[in-house]
């Protein structure tokens with residue numbers, strides 16, 4: 001906090017001036033665009049898989065084109081901030097007394113890692129230039145340490161890549177819902193646009209501009225970690241399909257944003273019978289428990 005927002009945000013060229021204040025017009029930006037296959041059903045801002053979408057309204061549109069081979073870096077939110085402020089939401093289940101998905105880390109980080117890994121696996125299958133980064137320690141108090149998500153993501157974005165950090169939003173009244181908090185280092189891009197079309201969007205200066213977006217990192221809130229979404233993730237019978245459906249939606253949005261043709265026409269639901277190739281908890285294997 002403290003430093004002003006980037007100056008390009010203040011210029012008229014890429015602000016959506018004609019849309020004015022969007023607080024009550026959450027769908028105005030979407031409505032200006034061609035109908036997209038990746039757009040989640042707008043049932044009063046509620047998605048059948050990910051639950052409520054952000055109702056804060058979107059005051060931006062991403063129109064800057066990107067190279068179809070833009071390298072994409074996927075980060076699991078809060079992977080370097082366990083046991084400190086900003087560890088991520090516990091989720092409603094743990095708050096109600098359920099055991100955490102994995103000892104010592106927030107349930108949000110657990111699901112962030114699972115989804116991030118599924119996105120990279122699926123993205124590679126689809127031929128995207130996509131990789132992930134995981135910090136070597138789960139607690140790095142200095143956000144500017146060179147091995148944090150922030151630092152590695154900033155570097156990736158500065159060199160022309162797209163850095164996408166996966167999050168789940170807080171349960172209960174503290175959470176807002178699903179949506180993209182766009183990166184602020186450059187004018188908003190077609191990748192920002194397609195992710196926001198698929199998940200919803202937050203205002204560009206959400207909370208005064210968060211640390212990640214100020215460094216050029218897109219924050220994707222998949223959904224509030226509560227209710228049906230959390231139950232579907234926690235239930236071993238529905239976990240794989242749920243993770244896959246989320247990853248599918250993200251990867252398809254990336255394909256659209258990159259100007260590629262989506263490889264599948266079913267972004268909103270898992271393939272019939274499920275695929276089962278997104279093993280629950282696989283995202284944790286590369287993470288050692290000792291730090």
Ligand SMILES: [Zn+2]
Pocket residue numbers: 077078088089108167168169
């Ligand atoms: Zn988070």
